[in-house]
Amino acid sequence: MSDMYGEPNGGTQEHEHRGKDAYEHERIFAALPPAHGRGFAQSWWGQAWLKALEDTALELAQLKAGRRLARAGAVGAVSVRPGRITAVVKDPDGTPHRSDVLLQRLSEDDWDHFLGMTVERAGHIATLLDREMPPHLVEDASAAGVELLPGIGDLEPRCDCDAWDHCGHTSALCYQVARLLDQDPFVLFLMRGRAERELLDELQVRSVAQSETEATPADEQKGALEGVDAGEAYAEGAILPPLPELPALPSEPGLPPALDTETEPAPGLDVTALEFLAARAAAEAHRMLAEALSPGHERQPLEGELTPDEDAVRLAVAAPAAVAERLSTAARRGRDGLALAVRAWEYGGPAALAVLKEEWAPSADALARARAALDAAWDDDERPRLRATRNRWTVVGGDAQLRQGTDGRWWPYRKERGRWAPAGPAAHDPATAMAVAIGGE
Known part of the structure; x- marks a missing residue:
């Protein structure tokens, strides 16, 4: 040297x-x-x-x-x-x-x-x-x-x-x-x-030593290989070593690799979007692992797979401006429409997003239960005047509204710049949801 x-x-x-x-x-x-x-x-x-x-x-x-x-x-x-x-x-x-x-x-x-x-x-x-x-x-x-x-x-x-x-x-x-x-x-x-x-x-x-060992007479080799039948070993679980303890949950999601290099990205590759998707994937993996390790997780129902529209809104919650603009175009919501969808998602995920998008007619039994819940929520002199339209009850002359989900919960809405916007999470009591909706007037 x-x-x-x-x-x-x-x-x-x-x-x-x-x-x-x-x-x-x-x-x-x-x-x-x-x-x-x-x-x-x-x-x-x-x-x-x-x-x-x-x-x-x-x-x-x-x-x-x-x-x-x-x-x-x-x-x-x-x-x-x-x-x-x-x-x-x-x-x-x-x-x-x-x-x-x-x-x-x-x-x-x-x-x-x-x-x-x-x-x-x-x-x-x-x-x-x-x-x-x-x-x-x-x-x-x-x-x-x-x-x-x-x-x-x-x-x-x-x-x-x-x-x-x-x-x-x-x-x-x-x-x-x-x-x-x-x-x-x-x-x-x-x-x-x-x-x-x-x-x-x-x-x-x-390798030579191993080959010589494998070349022993058949009877000796047979004796050396004798052991417990695999089926018997599996049935006798007590002889198996215990499984190791589950690893501890990391305190936070892992950091994806940095893509900030001197090498120019390939044509059409959006580095900002790719870094964002990697970070969101790590955060989602951490959330799922935390839920899987929580007590009683095995008794919880499986989550349904998100639709492309729901997944676009989920991603838009934490997306940088440039990525959010692309998501709004892909979801065909427009910038304001995506902002409302993001707010709904933050209040209640897919269920809240469904209430934002869908208007449905309750069955006779569901409508009777809803009216009973509304009647019981207030005294006669405190009950607001409500106008019912399918699954939506709007305060007459006001900017507050209740929307009922298919699971029977009540979602508060208030009118902002001429559009109905989510005002908070769902409640089982309509009076509680209405207090949130009116609180912002």
Whole structure:
């Protein structure tokens, strides 16, 4: 490797450095050309690496600075060795900075678990040799307690610019390494403590040993494989391990990934709308999970699927102005009509929206019950004069109205700028709903 601030070496080299007890391997990758018009990671494992960076960094501005430096080709030759990646990153004015990112090496026990698990699945080895990272390999390793890919806080920055968090230089180094990981997943194994040749040699030794074990005489193999019939095991539930406790509900919805990058969006892609939809999906998932974990949830009726019109109103509740404008056009309500629908939704969801849109004629029995409820709600000298039209009762000479839903509840409405607008949530008592409707006059 050249001196710390020298020019990058060409090609890829592999060196061995004598440690206290074993050889450590180092690979040096020549500086990559600028990354114009493409993302830094195309593979799922490269994207997972960047997610660990972006979830860890506390300063979005530093991540943006790092992306700019990486795109401009400011990252020199990258040294990858167990537990550390290193490169010289130059500022726009040419000032060089030695930048390192540390990643914890796997322990010998971790490697033993990982290697033993991998040889049991020949497909994993074949996929790795094709320079691909099989998702099941990472999932199986995680289930065995071995985390191959970094998570939040696992990428520890070191830079001579003295930044206390990921700076633009260490961020640029991480973005460049994502491109290296795309090309060769063995770079990740090297960071975790095993070079490619060493890893493949160990897998070969274990594969041979396993083959010899499987080649035992049939009688011995039959005895070794004897166990409990699957049907018997399932029927004897007491011998099964208990299910783990449910995870705790997160305090708030997760944050979707930021789409604010230097890459121009594809033609016709509305980035603002996409970011909004991702945030609403996270919020809705959090709400549904909270309900699923609440006591007695299994006894609650299933929610009906929203119609496209209902879903447009639901989204419009928290939509930015530009998105709300598109939703009003799609729902064919107009801006004012959508505003009324949003207000209704906030008061009572789909049921309130149905009362806003629909006018229906109560059956004779339903009409009799409604009149009885209205008669019982007030004393004779307090009862307002009401004019009935289908399921709507309007105060004569006033700007208040009651609307009855199909479930028998009463919804307060008041006239605003010549239009009837929702005034509050539903009530079982018409007098309560009327007090809300009249309160705004």
